[in-house]
Amino acid sequence: MRKSGILMHITSLPSPYGIGSMGKCAYEFVDFLCKTGQTYWQVLPLNPTGYGDSPYQSFSSYAGNHYLIDLDMLIEEQLLTQEEVDAVCWSGDENRVDYGCLFENRCKLLHLAYARFSKNEEFQQFVTENADWMEDYALFMALKERFHGSPWYEWSLSLMMRIPEMVRSIRQELQDAVQFHYFLQYQFFRQWERLRRYANERGIKIIGDVPIYVPLDSVDVWSSPELFQLDGNCRPTAVAGCPPDSFTVDGQLWGNPLYNWEKMKATGFAWWIRRLSAAAKMYDVVRLDHFRGFESYWAVPAGDKTAAGGAWQQGPGMDYIKAIQSALPDLEFIAEDLGYVTPEVRQLQEESGYPGMKVLQFAFDSRESSDYLPHTYPVNSVCYTGTHDNLTMVQWFEEAAPEDIALAKAYLGLNSEEGLIKGMIRGVMGSASRICMIQMQDYLELGACSRMNFPGTLSSSNWSWRAPKDFLTEDLAKRIYEITKRYGRL
Numbered sequence: 153m154r155k156s157g158i159l160m161h162i163t164s165l166p167s168p169y170g171i172g173s174m175g176k177c178a179y180e181f182v183d184f185l186c187k188t189g190q191t192y193w194q195v196l197p198l199n200p201t202g203y204g205d206s207p208y209q210s211f212s213s214y215a216g217n218h219y220l221i222d223l224d225m226l227i228e229e230q231l232l233t234q235e236e237v238d239a240v241c242w243s244g245d246e247n248r249v250d251y252g253c254l255f256e257n258r259c260k261l262l263h264l265a266y267a268r269f270s271k272n273e274e275f276q277q278f279v280t281e282n283a284d285w286m287e288d289y290a291l292f293m294a295l296k297e298r299f300h301g302s303p304w305y306e307w308s309l310s311l312m313m314r315i316p317e318m319v320r321s322i323r324q325e326l327q328d329a330v331q332f333h334y335f336l337q338y339q340f341f342r343q344w345e346r347l348r349r350y351a352n353e354r355g356i357k358i359i360g361d362v363p364i365y366v367p368l369d370s371v372d373v374w375s376s377p378e379l380f381q382l383d384g385n386c387r388p389t390a391v392a393g394c395p396p397d398s399f400t401v402d403g404q405l406w407g408n409p410l411y412n413w414e415k416m417k418a419t420g421f422a423w424w425i426r427r428l429s430a431a432a433k434m435y436d437v438v439r440l441d442h443f444r445g446f447e448s449y450w451a452v453p454a455g456d457k458t459a460a461g462g463a464w465q466q467g468p469g470m471d472y473i474k475a476i477q478s479a480l481p482d483l484e485f486i487a488e489d490l491g492y493v494t495p496e497v498r499q500l501q502e503e504s505g506y507p508g509m510k511v512l513q514f515a516f517d518s519r520e521s522s523d524y525l526p527h528t529y530p531v532n533s534v535c536y537t538g539t540h541d542n543l544t545m546v547q548w549f550e551e552a553a554p555e556d557i558a559l560a561k562a563y564l565g566l567n568s569e570e571g572l573i574k575g576m577i578r579g580v581m582g583s584a585s586r587i588c589m590i591q592m593q594d595y596l597e598l599g600a601c602s603r604m605n606f607p608g609t610l611s612s613s614n615w616s617w618r619a620p621k622d623f624l625t626e627d628l629a630k631r632i633y634e635i636t637k638r639y640g641r642l
Contacts, residue, residue: 156581156641157192157359158185159540160592161604162220162300162642166621170242170258171249174343175222183571184624188632189642193351194359194589196540196604198344200435202370204526204610205251208363208441211293213369214285214430216340218262219254225343231265247601249616266335278338286337287330294329294372295322303369305386312386314375344434359486359589360435362428364442365392373409379416379423380409390451393459394491402461403450403610410451413468421468421475428476432483435473440506443487444497446472473504485491486534490514507587510535512580513542518555524581525563535585537576540604544593545573547600550616573583573597574635581639595632596623622628 165172165181172178185193199210200217207217226232240257243250279286292304299307310318323330348358366372368388373380381389389492394404416423431438440446447469452462476483487506489497501508510533515524529535537545549557549572560566566575573594580588593602602617636642 154586154588154639154641155191156588156590156636157190157194158355158592158595159194159536159589160619161196161540162198163196163615164592164604164618166246166619166623167222168242169223169237169240170254171219172618173220173222174340174347175224178222178332178347179350180624182347182354182356184629185351185356186354187629189636190632191355191641192357192437192589194439195361195455197361197363198321199496201251201615202367203263205249205615205617206605207361209367210363210370211296211367212285212289213362213366213427215289215337216344218336218340219258220343221262221336221339222343223261226261226265226339231268232351236264237261247618247620248613249571249618251612251616262336263332265339266332269335275335275338278341279334282337282341285426288336288375289337289371290333291319291328292324292374293333294326297329299328304374305368318456348434357436358434359437359439360431361439361441362431364440364445365406365410368407368409376423381412382409388454390462391454392445393450393452393462395450395462395464396460397492401460402609403452405452405456405459405460410449410465410596417468417471421472424472425476425479428480428483432480437484437486439486439488442491443486443489443501443506443508444491444493445498447494447500469500470503473500477504490539505532507532507534507535509539510580510583510585511538511542512536512576513538513545513548516552516556516560518553518559526579529583529585531584531586533585534589535580535583536589536591537580538591540591541607542603544591544598544600544602546594546597547603549573550599571597574631577635578639581635581641588639592619592623593617596626 160181162174164175167173167175167177182193197207197210198217198220199207199212201207201209201216202211202444202635203209223232223237227234227237240261242257243253295307295311307314311322351358377386383389390410392406392408392410396403404432416449421553422503428438446467448464450459450465451465485506487501487504487508489501489508490511510524510529511528512524512535515522526535543551564575564579566572577590577594602618605614
């Protein structure tokens with residue numbers, strides 16, 4: 153069955169409180185997806201953001217992002233008042249998320265809500281059912297607050313090494329702070345499950361994203377350091393990145409600790425199975441980020457200033473794939489197989505059976521042939537105009553070489569009457585790919601200011617784009633429905 157959907161992160165939805173949430177606008181977006189004949193809503197990771205406000209640098213691979221908790225729902229539950237929420241100056245720019253403002257103001261309101269909350273039976277059951285990950289997470293966050301945000305590897309040795317007596321003592325001391333984080337997770341997952349159920353009941357499936365790596369300063373590494381390539385001082389011996397290419401002379405230095413895949417394998421990949429089992433409770437389809445890292449990964453010596461000095465190391469390959477397929481036979485995956493793809497990576501993707509990704513922007517390089525031209529897309533693939541890491545299509549036409557633009561015009565028959573961006577969307581919608589995903593920014597024909605992320609950079613513009621209040625128009629809905637129907641994706 154040919155289907156399509158829209159890539160739109162929840163943070164990018166309009167709302168009066170500084171960031172998109174799981175409230176009214178999210179439900180309106182689901183209704184919009186239904187009206188336009190879509191089947192999928194793709195979001196970025198929904199975990200708490202850490203370094204650089206990136207959803208790919210989270211303090212936990214299990215927890216939900218408390219910034220996404222809808223404040224209007226807390227008002228309805230009489231945990232907050234409208235006056236308290238309105239008293240906050242959220243941001244001067246409705247088209248940008250101001251994470252500094254959120255950090256200063258949103259938690260104050262959530263503390264107020266917590267103070268008024270009665271720990272009912274439903275809450276206690278939630279805490280019990282999620283204790284296997286939430287106990288460590290809540291304590292980790294309480295400790296970060298105690299130590300003014302410092303990373304766990306700078307705490308006292310007894311806390312770094314999780315000496316049981318010390319952990320029990322500090323947990324008791326920080327009991328109220330721990331309970332506050334239980335409350336945040338309770339509210340997040342209540343609201344998320346309600347929203348996901350609303351979407352599923354209307355035929356909309358959620359595509360979620362699982363980053364391949366976790367940051368060093370995360371509860372994941374703090375609680376299981378033996379599963380990562382760390383030295384005796386809990387510091388990485390090597391870190392993740394990408395090798396130099398035509399776009400980045402020095403490569404990309406991500407800095408995440410690398411997995412100890414031998415130990416992972418010895419446990420039957422139990423850590424990954426737990427992580428993906430949690431993702432299965434949140435999403436209908438999981439996009440496995442940086443899929444090529446499961447075949448081989450770029451290991452950069454710790455302390456290097458660039459990724460250029462790294463080397464390829466063998467990943468877990470099909471041993472990993474077979475383990476998760478055996479444990480989670482019904483979970484659908486998408487393999488993010490972009491970037492430097494070798495025959496070995498392609499073989500792993502094909503053996504897994506997971507659909508790979510095709511991005512139209514990569515098709516039009518006049519210097520060399522490309523396997524991103526739509527006529528080459530296999531049926532078992534997911535195609536995009538661009539992803540959250542790419543230019544918007546408007547920006548691409550502004551910045552691409554004239555020869556590349558000429559190639560796109562000739563190949564797709566682009567013309568001013570139809571519109572260049574509409575023609576690019578037609579190009580992927582008409583492809584053989586089983587699933588076609590379009591960024592909301594491309595449907596809205598927005599330029600560089602709406603780009604979601606520029607990989608390898610730290611900028612307040614990354615992860616901060618928000619759609620205008622009135623972006624879900626009838627004209628847009630009609631246009632999306634018509635092209636979806638024309639190419640048999642209803």
